[in-house]
Amino acid sequence: MAIRETRSDRVFSVVNIILLTILMLIVLYPLVFVISASFSNTASLAAGEVTLLPVRPNLNSYKAVFRDNKIWMGYRNTTFYTILYLAISLTATLVTAYPLSRRDCKGRNVIMVLYTFTMFFSGGIIPTYLVIKNLHMINTVWALVLPGCLSVTNLIITRTYYVNSIPYELQESAMIDGSSNLGTLLRIVLPLSKPIIAVMAVYYGVAMWNSYFSALMYLTDSAKWPLQLVLRDILLSNMITEVTDSTLYTPEQILLYEGMKYALVVVASLPVMCLYPFVQRFFVKGVMIGAIKG
Template sequence: MESSFLSESRGDRWFNIINYTFMALLLIIVLYPVIFVVSSSFSNKDAVSAGQVLLWPVGFSLEGYQAVFRDPAVLRSIAVSIGYTVAGTLINVTLTIMAAYPLSRRDLWGRNWLMGVFAFTMFFSGGLIPTYLLVKNLDLLNTPWALLLPTALSIWNMVITRTYFMATIPDELLEAGQIDGCNDLIFLWKVVLPLSGPITAVIALYYGVEHWNQYFNALLYLKEPKLYPLQLVLREILIRSQMSSEMMGDSAQMAEQAGLANLLKYSLIVVATAPLMLVYPYVQRFFVRGVMIGALKG
């Protein structure tokens, strides 16, 4: 009787079959472009230009990566992007927690009014030209601060973090800390932060991805090549390769340069995304928990 009760019904079996089939198709749709890009980056440029790469590398070659790393600006830009990502993420996470924790406290006077002010900036901004003029008047143009300070705080991430604090840090814990003599800073440092690992990992990942992929702000505010992040340098390499192939007079050289330009596209994608793909598995276990608690509870 118990085994028949626990066994799946016919409807459940069909549901599982349809569900697994759908998820498998979805996995293929999502995973195939990644495999194709990686395989193309390790293939021969002639095979890439001819469209012969479907799943596995054809004519294994590292020519694309050699062309990318042959440019000395690439290694410099990787170090610069790492610096932007680390420094920017530290600034972002610090300011987000400093804003989110007070707004999660029910004893903060004017908390709802302050949240309204923060929320207003999510929907209305000064626009591109006023922001550029502000950065210029602050003498931040052509400095690393132009990429760090204008995006120092994301209101959306702050709201998620605030909701997480409200859902996971009970008032009784604060009262117990105050009885033991904790002030607000000690309570935040020794109690709140150790209990907030999941949401800290989530917002750090959000901010880190944003800084690593930043392109438009660097194009807008930076003029010195030594300050260019990786994305901007890779863009210039791709543009140079395409222009050189168009300016070649000999048809054979044009075809060779065009093939190299096609190969470079895939190599550049792998170089730009590989660091994030290597970091993500380490924070994945915090990611789902932090997002679900921070977004749904409270």
């Protein structure tokens, strides 16, 4: 830079860096603590000896987690739901966004307005519940997978991508050569949409993996519960009794439970966190594309 920084500008920089570092540490510290706590000796953990690094590290908490059959079952269910949901929602989004992106599609604005309206106004949980009930979807996987499989936000992002990144002339020339609408979508548009497909897969996948509420409403059979609901059961349901009623459990059990909580959090978040470094740029890209519409 040609112009030298003045003294006040340097102070500005330094203050800025310090504040940002503090903020970053506030975000980072609880995460580090959880990981350390999950590997620590449970007695030291309960005594408050763990502050940053694991104390007397061992794998007891993890062993306790993996002994639990409910957790394995939850893992299996969630994996199955997520894969099914991904297949349905990706198909729905990619296919629906296509006609909405085409200039020659009559009435696309009307349809778009009708879809966007649902973002701001909905019938509410009770009428939705009754609809699901009347469709006999209670206690089936469809109640989880179908209602949210086409999110308006994701639809808008995908449509914006189609409009901005795939030349309309390319689609036109395919049409002139006798390609059908579906053929154009499959052979021209989708092969050019790999980045947006990745973004959508990640968005939908994480949403399903982390969701618990529709399962709580619609799944009455606990053998079908996804991981998040199992977690809620273990981590949150007996929270109050755990503290007020220590006669219910032996001290060892309470100790083990303390460590298990942290290990469980790590185990449940691991798949998303492992993917995170690879998909981060896709996530951010999705937000950027979404921002253009505004």
